[in-house]
Structures are given as C-alpha cells and as structure tokens.
Amino acid sequence: MKIIIVGCGKVGAALTAQLSREDNLVTVIDTDSIVVRNVSNTYDVMGIVGNGASYQVLQEADIEHADLMIAVTKSDEMNLLCCVIAKQAADCHTIARVRNPMYREEREFIRKKLGLSMIINPEHAAAMEMARLLRFPSAIEIDSFSRGRIEMLRFKVPETSKIVHMSLRELAGALQYSLLVCAVERNGEVYIPDGNFVIQAKDSLSIITTPQNAESLFKKIGVHTNKVHNTMIVGGGEITYYLAKSLANMNVDVKIIEKNKDRCEVLSEALPDATVIYGDGSDQELLKEERIQNMDSFVACTDMDEENIILSLYAKEKVSSKVVTKINHLEFNDVIHSLNLDSLIYPKHITAEYILQYVRAMKNSIGSNVETLYKLMEDRVEALEFIVNQNCRMIGIRLQDMKTRPNLLVAAINRQGKVIIPGGQDSFEAGDSVIIVTTETGLQDIHEILAE
Incomplete structure (x- = not known):
C-alpha cells in the first residue's frame, strides 16, 4: 500500500x-x-x-x-x-x-x-484503558475484543498462588474452568505455551476470559481482585478529564491534583463529582495531606515521564491496589520496565495500534479482515481478532487438523455472542470472530495462520 x-x-x-x-x-x-x-x-x-x-x-x-x-x-x-x-x-x-x-x-x-x-483521540483511548485497569486492578494490562465480550488479562502470578508449579493441562482440570493461557513472559523471554508448560511464581500470564467470569477466575487461582473505590490522579490534562468522567460512572471517588490554577477551575466546572486540588503533585507533604495512604489507586498523569515514574514508585508503597503510570516517550523501554512499575500506559503507542489495525484491515483478502489488534509484551506478541467471511477456505476444518504456524494460538471464538475457548474438535464458521495470539507479527489475513 x-x-x-x-x-x-x-x-x-x-x-x-x-x-x-x-x-x-x-x-x-x-x-x-x-x-x-x-x-x-x-x-x-x-x-x-x-x-x-x-x-x-x-x-x-x-x-x-x-x-x-x-x-x-x-x-x-x-x-x-x-x-x-x-x-x-x-x-x-x-x-x-x-x-x-x-x-x-x-x-x-x-x-x-x-x-x-x-x-x-489518543487521550480518550488511553483514559479508557486506564479505566479498565482500575475496574480490575489485579491485571497489569487488559485488552478488549468482540466489543467487550472477550477480554485478555495479563497478571503476575503471586508466590502464594495455588497454580505455581502446575502445568497448564493440570490447571484446567484443577479449576474445572474453561481457561486458556495465551502467552507467558518469564525473565524477559516470551512463550506461547502448550499444555505441558509449567507455571512459576512471578510469571506474567495473559489469559482469555469474559468480563463476567474474570473476578471468579482470579479468586480460584488465588489472585486478589482488590476492587477500587477511590483514586488519586496527579496531573489535570485531557486524559485525566476523560478518566475522571469514566470513573464517576463506575462510582469511584476521584481526587485530582493539578498545579495550574486556571486548569483547576476548568476541571472543577467540568467534573462536579471529582475533588480538584490546586497544588504540586510532586510535593510529598501535599500527597500526605491529601491522604495518599488511604487511597486504593493512584494515576501518575503529568506531562513529564520522569515525574510520573518517581510518583508511581512512591505511590506503590502507599496505595493498596493499583498504580497506573502514563509514559509519553517510547524510548528507554528496557530501563522503564526494569523499575517494576505496576501498569504502564503509552498514549502514543495506543494511537499507533489503532491506526495499524485499520491499515491491516484495508489490506485484507476476501477470506477475513483484522477487526482488532493489540501489540503485547513490548511489541513481541500480537493479539488479533479476525472476522471469518463466508468464502474463507478454513471454514469447517477442525483445529486439530489445521497445520498452523509455530508460536501461534487460536485463543477464542465468538459465535453470535457466545464465547468459545476452542479445543481440537472446534472449527470456524462464517461470521465467527476469531482471536489469534502469536509471536509472528504482521499477519493481515486469517489464512496466514497456516504453516507454509
């Protein structure tokens, strides 16, 4: 093109x-x-x-x-x-x-x-991603497919979790729950696991589930959900505006700290349900005065990456559930990730992701097209949602009979609103939306999941 x-x-x-x-x-x-x-x-x-x-x-x-x-x-x-x-x-x-x-x-x-x-709108897209994380704070990252019917959640396995040292095959039987682990990050390496893969403490797992089942699933595997009832946001930009409006609809109490007086007045008028504080959010004494230690969650949302990182490291020791950090620049990823921050949001990266999704959809062949696209684990993994059209030649073929590329997983099928975690006997039907997780980046058509 x-x-x-x-x-x-x-x-x-x-x-x-x-x-x-x-x-x-x-x-x-x-x-x-x-x-x-x-x-x-x-x-x-x-x-x-x-x-x-x-x-x-x-x-x-x-x-x-x-x-x-x-x-x-x-x-x-x-x-x-x-x-x-x-x-x-x-x-x-x-x-x-x-x-x-x-x-x-x-x-x-x-x-x-x-x-x-x-x-x-990158600010609105970033705010919606932050809101999803605050709705489910145990997750490091949440990506939504099929218009919200399916979610991919990434979380770190606690050392005390009952799933440590279990293989994925044992995990499915022990939970008596239809669960698919799509990707694992361990010590900087990324895996698309099979049933023999054994989970270790501190692994970063990406799982497919529905929003309705996510909370009960996390309880079963010993991960606390820690629902958020309040949050403190430092920085009063456009992301904060969109995020505060979304959190108000979730009945979450919002406290915003902004150092520009005029902006405080704008936010106070636009967000009547939020508490807006005029002050420097990097002032440790102010944070204590505003009771950061009583907050469930914290969002560092200033225009300076360095300030956001320092604030987040401080907040991790104070708040009970979730810390979200906005990062403006895409450089120094390795350094930033080595700091063991909670959840990172890159508005510019989200913007590029949405546009790339549209470009791939434009390039699709007659068999399918890219409906949704997420780049995961520092761009090393892609999760794509394809719509299967009537003339797709893969319709009716059982998954166990398909010869797919290595390091690729058919993670979920949405069929007329019903979510299927597929097994070897399942096959595609016209109209299905199919979620693929792969380390083979750049797929533009569902036929490309097949091995050459």
Whole structure:
C-alpha cells in the first residue's frame, strides 16, 4: 500500500517504523527539515519538507496514487484540513488524530461530513484503558475484543498462588474452568505455551476470559481482585478529564491534583463529582495531606515521564491496589520496565495500534479482515481478532487438523455472542470472530495462520 503520513512526531515516527516494516510504501511530510531527514534516513522512506495541507506538497507526495493519508500533527484543525484536501485531491482513505474534547461529541458528525475513514483521540483511548485497569486492578494490562465480550488479562502470578508449579493441562482440570493461557513472559523471554508448560511464581500470564467470569477466575487461582473505590490522579490534562468522567460512572471517588490554577477551575466546572486540588503533585507533604495512604489507586498523569515514574514508585508503597503510570516517550523501554512499575500506559503507542489495525484491515483478502489488534509484551506478541467471511477456505476444518504456524494460538471464538475457548474438535464458521495470539507479527489475513 502507498501511505502518506503528515507529522513526524512520536506517533508519526512509530507509525512509519511499523508500516514500513510491513512492506508499505511510506512517504512522510513535516515542516521541520531535520525531523524529516532523521525519520526518512532511519526508516528508509521518502521524506518531504512542507505543509501537509498544501495541495502542491501533497502532489509532490503523489497523493493521486495514495491508498491512505494519515494526519498526526500537533494541531487537530491541521489534521482535519489535511484530510479534507487529500480527499478532494484523490480518492484515498484518510485518518486524523483529533484530541480536543470539544470535538468529542461531534466526532461522528465530523467524520461523516468530511468523509474521513477514522478519527482517533489518543487521550480518550488511553483514559479508557486506564479505566479498565482500575475496574480490575489485579491485571497489569487488559485488552478488549468482540466489543467487550472477550477480554485478555495479563497478571503476575503471586508466590502464594495455588497454580505455581502446575502445568497448564493440570490447571484446567484443577479449576474445572474453561481457561486458556495465551502467552507467558518469564525473565524477559516470551512463550506461547502448550499444555505441558509449567507455571512459576512471578510469571506474567495473559489469559482469555469474559468480563463476567474474570473476578471468579482470579479468586480460584488465588489472585486478589482488590476492587477500587477511590483514586488519586496527579496531573489535570485531557486524559485525566476523560478518566475522571469514566470513573464517576463506575462510582469511584476521584481526587485530582493539578498545579495550574486556571486548569483547576476548568476541571472543577467540568467534573462536579471529582475533588480538584490546586497544588504540586510532586510535593510529598501535599500527597500526605491529601491522604495518599488511604487511597486504593493512584494515576501518575503529568506531562513529564520522569515525574510520573518517581510518583508511581512512591505511590506503590502507599496505595493498596493499583498504580497506573502514563509514559509519553517510547524510548528507554528496557530501563522503564526494569523499575517494576505496576501498569504502564503509552498514549502514543495506543494511537499507533489503532491506526495499524485499520491499515491491516484495508489490506485484507476476501477470506477475513483484522477487526482488532493489540501489540503485547513490548511489541513481541500480537493479539488479533479476525472476522471469518463466508468464502474463507478454513471454514469447517477442525483445529486439530489445521497445520498452523509455530508460536501461534487460536485463543477464542465468538459465535453470535457466545464465547468459545476452542479445543481440537472446534472449527470456524462464517461470521465467527476469531482471536489469534502469536509471536509472528504482521499477519493481515486469517489464512496466514497456516504453516507454509
């Protein structure tokens, strides 16, 4: 596919890296010549210095033959204008990053009227992921499939858990519960396990379950759910606004600490159910005064990664259930993960994930398409949801008769709202949504799960 990316910031660079790696012909546009040169040289893509809303610049990027234009500059209005001009210049798909909450309620109206394929709001997407984690704090990470009917939860196995030293085959029998462990991270190594895999303490397990069964399942395996009743958020940006609104609907008490007085007034008016404190959230005495030690959960959501990390390390010793840390930059992942923080949220990574999902769906063959895509365990594992179409040649073949790629697992089937944890006798039917977990990244069609 021929793809034009306008804006070479963190999201633009992350998209360029992934899309160029998947054999797409990528052209990047930015007004900063140094940034364009760095991105084009690093990822071996074509770079153009200029305004992405200029028809002349888009012509130089060969917009007439482009399949997709993605606008991820710092300005919402610029992104929308880029997409409008691209639609007028060529019959291509367009995606715009739009962050201002003012446009949130009008998102579908704007998308339809301007003819956009997709609008992505990274702050709202990050806030929804944080809300899922606070709803189920025992999990390190929660990914949702089939419009919320299926969830993949990642958690660390406590040393006291009854499942330590059990094989996965023994685990299924002992729990008398339909459970599938999709992926395991142990000492920096990632495994797609089979029934003989033996669980050890401190393993990071990713399991497939339904939201209704998650709590009872965690109780059975000896992991406390620790429901959250209150939370403290440091930083009053747009993510905090969306998160506080979502938590209010979950009857969670919210306390926000923000050091900008004007922003405090805006938040107080917009969030009547939240307590907004004017002050410096990095002040240890203020945190004590606001009773951080009585909080169930804590969210470090300032604009500075260093401050978020330090606050989270401090909060881990104080709060009872959950600490969530927002990370803005994608570099130094190894260092950040070595700090043993609780749950990390990367808004820019989430944005790139959503857009990559759409690109893969565009490239699908007639057998299926990518409905959902998550990159797990520092991008070493992908969990994909495919919709099986009527002309898929894999329909009716039992899973035990399929020769699938190594390090790949058929994790779940959603059939008309019924969730199936598949065994060897199960097969695909038209209309199924199928979840695949694999270390083979870049799959675009369900037929690609088969071994060559």
